[in-house]
Amino acid sequence: MRLSTFLLLSLSLLLPVSAQKKKERPASSSDKSSDLSQYYINLKTSPRSQQTQPVVTSLPLKLMKGDRIALIGSGVLDNARHYGFFETLLHQRHPRHELSVRNLSWPADEVDLQPRPANFGDLDQHLTYYRTDVIFAAFGYNESFAGSEGLPAFKARFNAFLSQIKSRAYNGKSGARIIVLSPIANEDVPGVAAGERNNENLKLYTAAMSEIAAKNAVAFVDVFGATALAMAEGENDLTTNGNQLNQNGQLLLAKTLYRQLFGETAPEANEAIRELVVDKSNQFFHRYRPLNTFYYTGGRNKRYGYIDFLPAMRNFDLMVANRNEAIWRVAQGQNGIVNDSNLPALEQAAKGRGANKWLSPKDELAAFQIDKRFEVNCFASEEQFPDLACPIQMRWDARGRLWVSCSTTYPHLYPGKKPNDKIIILEDLDGDGKADKSTVFADNLEIPLSFVLGRNGVYVSEEPHLIYLADTNGDDKADHREIVLTGFGCEDSHHALHDFVWTPDGDLMFRESIFHNSQVETAYGPVRAKNSSWFRFRPESHRLTAFGGYPNTNPWGVTFDDWGQHVASHPIFATAFHSTNAPYPSQHPRANGIPAYSGVCGQEFVDFPFWPQDMQGGYVKVRYKPTNRVEFHRWTESGDHFREQFQFNLIFSTNLSFIPVDIRFGPRGALYICDWYNPIKGHAQYSLRDPRRDRKSGRIWRIVPKGAKLQEPPRIAGAPTLSLLELLKCQEYRYRYWAKRELRDRPQQEVEDKLTSWVHKLDRKGHRFRHHQIEALWTYRGIGSANPKLLLELLNCDLHHARAAATRQLRYADCGLSSKERDHQLLLRSKDENELVRLEAVTAATYIATPQAFQAVLAAIQRPREAHLDYAIRTALGSESLLPFWRETTPLTIEQFMAAFNLSSQTKAGSSTLNAKDAAFDSQANLAEIKISCITGRLLFSKKRFEVEAGQAVKLVFTNPDATPHNLLVLQSGTPVESVGLAANEMAKSPEGAKNNFVPDDDRILHSTKMLGPNSSETLRFLAPEQPGTYPFLCTFPGHWVLMKGEMIVK
Incomplete structure (x- = not known):
């Protein structure tokens, strides 16, 4: 660093905060000297605070002009950003102070347990980046579940935490003023007596926090007492689930804080300021906790992370600063128009390998190779219904309408863009197998990866939230939105919460996969999961359970067989993976030798009687990689599990833009395929901002057996309860699924009485008698009985x-x-x-x-x-x-x-190749032994480079511990990796490609393994070329070669 630069930087740290106000706005990218890396907050390289003398913080609180305020801690402050009451009141009381507030809280944070995405900047680094003067710290709620036994340890932990943060100069010159907030009280609500369960411990922890705060000479605000009193006396609920404040609760919290901080009664919140505060908080949230953080700070930040994220972070900083200035103007009686004209254009996104060919729906249908026993038609496409763009999931309601979630925002939201993803309802009014009407049920969503209908509404994935949408007036438009749970991981937007499904006994099941860190506050304690997990949520009791946490990738697709056994993709027989999770942050081990894979997106069991007899009891599955097809598998019992056996393709597409992402039987027995039609297939293989990502196309395909007469579906919506119970005898899984969903929305006692009578009247000699009883057992639990x-x-x-x-x-x-x-x-x-x-x-x-x-x-x-x-x-x-x-x-x-x-x-590497010839090869004195494996879930080889001598004997052991198949090819020196990789991609257009291990017919390929499945290995033995040089190696599973490549250096 030049001396002049050092002196300028030192001077800036000595200036009063008000004189540094200009630094609220980051440098424009038009400045040639601007370095985008300044916007990169990460664990490895971002600056940390320096030691300083603590300052005493007392009440009433005195804020200074230009103070930078940080909110840290757990869910109560994270939730506050949705309402903005407290920050609004701060600006109203200090209209000329030009305060800056940054919400750095995170659900389920504890004083010394704050899980974050890989390489994500920690609390110290963020407080330093924002040059914090004042800290509001809300802890104690999640720690309180350790009970009275955990109180001594908590006191020590909390004391250590306060001792640390009070002695750091986050603003570069002095210690921060610190205000500790106690936990709020919990409230008894229908389904969970959260107050009765938790308030005694919360009271203990509040007293402990007051004691430790006084010991450390920091301010303390008791919000537990005020919220407990209001909950005991008030007529209206203050929480949504016993522990998460609703709007009334957040307003009470803000007024309580105001009164205790300043000794005054809070004024009514200025709505113009509050609107701007909420907008600013939303923009900051996308900067602080962006989607796809594994591509921002984590292991995939090298290829596209710089160009995808750092310009965006610069612009989010600008947008937050612009909204701050608008807030200050309104607080001073001026206009509050936000002006974002100073945002530089985002740098052009890098383009990776070539995209696949785009076809119209008519031409795409012509590219399908269809089993001769079936016919396929386009039920709906973007040509008739533009709102169908980028469909992800689909579900049928009790009235025979198809609901579809669509996301043009995916894979990422960028500055200046507003998410406007949708859930639409498609209707075939005349029964001709084509949609005639589309209705937008909900818009302004952000990447709704999955959803289910039920409980008189819709549960939707909207990372980091699980939200609930309802139509309260019957006009097919969502008019109520509620965050049910929050804190789920955002590390990778296509691994986030997905696979929403009601279990046979009425729980909402979903999952997330690799890279994710989730921590969710509940009335029963924090629920944490790392690097993938399944979840079960019981809406009636607000209870969330994490289970089946083990490393897995791209695990889309979930259903249940006739007896309620859980079927998925990773693993296939998922019932064996239902143990509750290992202690956080540990995971259960990989399931070596048990079938599991990625690349598929759903299964549907065939049980409609007009489908071919040889398909009954098996399932149809959709696959999007390496080939794009609709497959049929048998489902066969085999000792301690069921296994699948591939039989044939219903559809094989020669156009790789066909991306089947969901599959569902409709009420008349036709099979529907949700097609995320896109020339770009891949999250890591392309820039998130690649302009070739299609944001207009979307198709729903319909498959029926030729000549079949479709069924007339039973009445479900509004049907008598006894009629719905009779549907539990149906062989068709979907009829039973929809009937139970409808029953769960009926009055419990009515259903229970009629169910008990129905069970007593079952024919004990019927061949499905025991199954009918099991359905009854599931229904009892589904209605809470x-x-x-x-x-x-x-x-x-x-x-x-x-x-x-x-x-x-x-x-x-x-x-x-x-x-x-x-x-x-x-x-x-x-x-x-x-x-x-x-x-x-x-x-x-x-x-x-x-x-x-x-x-x-x-x-x-x-x-x-x-x-x-x-x-x-x-x-x-x-x-x-x-x-x-x-x-x-x-x-x-x-x-x-x-x-x-x-x-x-243990994977026994190379054990299948032991013979006399190989033994003689391995006994050579100058043998070079090279071991290469795959880094699980990362699409990377464990070695990117290895060296051998010209003509040296080489024993290369390649091991695949990953869930996805991989191979390894060694190429002639000078061969462009892209030429062989693209040739392998082309092989995916033919069913023969997989049979040939996706190894192109190319003389430049010197050596190759087979396509190795999970937990397998192969050994290559060869003499290194006599010609020194660089010899590329790669994996040719379609698309993998973009990342999975390396070099053999021959000397």
């Missing part, structure tokens, strides 16, 4: 599928059985003669978490086992709920099981 007599009968019946499904219900405390009886039945089922039943018992033990439940797992170890049951046992033992029962003293039974499991899970 139970039938313990029915459960006991099914647990001990003669049909193992029914016993397995009944055992699954033992997970839940509300199953109707006493704790003692539940433990007893679990132990019996852990010794069941059938492996599927034992697997369900082992999984259920992780939810029950009693010493007796742990004994059930030990009992299952003593019985014969296969890979899926082994994995269920291993994850049960590793779950946070069961670890305490054996962590201190490990029984010999568990030691032996773990040793055997670990041994069987």
